[in-house]
Amino acid sequence: MTDQELAFMERFKIGEMTVEPGTPLLSEGANSPQIFTALSGFGLRFKMLPDGRRQVLSMIFPGDLIGLQAGVMREMTHNIEATTAMKLCVFNRNELWSLYKTHPSRAYDLTWIASSEERFLGEALTAIGQKSAMESLAWALSRVFRRLEALDMLEGNSVPLPYRQQDLADALGLSLVHTNKTLAKLRERQIASWADGRLSVSDLEQLEEIGLVEGGPPPARPLM
């Protein structure tokens, strides 16, 4: 970054913030003045239905930008919650527009990020809409594994994955019971095993094959 960019980021960045597990960061309908970047910890992005059903849209990992929607549109259309303790970098939404005027390459990155999230949701939609429970699950696990691997969180053959089975079930539109049973099958077949907040994958290739994962690692994400 240039000096000028640094100076701008100084103004754009408000500060840092640490939150407890379970803290709601942004809520549906809110018009928050803040945008965050996750520095550490894990979170969930989800939508609720009036009767309590929940759709998890994505898991939030370190490096992810949070609240771009609220930044660029009027208001938030989904909720964001910290699953573990999280450290966040806080940005001032009001400076977003001046970023577009003065730092086009950063602006371009933002479009890239939004576009990349759209791409992910398209994949998720395809998984939920078309794939069987086993296929979706394998898709989700391999996707998560690849991303955490790219974040350099791989230790041995396992990555941290501190969520409940209910969270994954809500992400895949499956029931908790069926998610549990399908996970058990993957474990029995010695392909992948998720316990105690860690996901171990012993046969990634087969996992991706089951999940009908289309080639290639996920694209690298510019940091904001």
Added chain:
Amino acid sequence: MTDQELAFMERFKIGEMTVEPGTPLLSEGANSPQIFTALSGFGLRFKMLPDGRRQVLSMIFPGDLIGLQAGVMREMTHNIEATTAMKLCVFNRNELWSLYKTHPSRAYDLTWIASSEERFLGEALTAIGQKSAMESLAWALSRVFRRLEALDMLEGNSVPLPYRQQDLADALGLSLVHTNKTLAKLRERQIASWADGRLSVSDLEQLEEIGLVEGGPPPARPLM
């Protein structure tokens, strides 16, 4: 627009183009040098699985931007096809970056569009993942109706909707048969009826209630 903007758009816009029904506009994996805006006609955005299953991601209506993903990322991750004859405005992808440098407000619009599409996919994911067939269908029909209404295509109580039931089924992750039977129920209940390429809604309020649609009309979309 200012003169300067007009001059730029002149360079950015390559020309116009008309395509036949069924023409593929962009394909998965392609790295197309073009970005389009639909001027008239209808299209589909979808992903295919290796075994032929298809997930429709969204319907493309006049005014929609096509191919932003290919523009901003390396390559396309879904297919786009013209359902009816379409008239398109063609832009030069290579000028995209200079747009960011010289026209920040247009750049902002692009992020807005990408973000808005992400928002839509999140809603779709929630419909497919959590809602019953009847709920999803009502959601989809009311969504489509609202959008076409906003495009000023409402005549009487009906809007054009020139797709096959199979297309809608693939969008909602339902079988063709069940989609048909669920549509029949909405027709019997005198709520909405879709035939001969037109969707008539006689009780929009009830349709949105069944579909668990959260308030408000969809946000207006900046034209590119």
Added chain:
DNA sequence: CGTGCCATTGAGCCGGTTCAAAGCCGGTGG
């Protein structure tokens, strides 16, 4: 030592799927 959250497992059921067949066009060629 109780209490609550989460994972696990069994049993029965149901919303939605698959299979199959028939009806309804509009287009085409004889």
Added chain:
DNA sequence: CCACCGGCTTTGAACCGGCTCAATGGCACG
């Protein structure tokens, strides 16, 4: 002018993947 064909919609019937209900067990915490 009519017979035929292909794409789409409609309807009936049987089946099944995944859901719901229910109970148990492990573990952390007060």
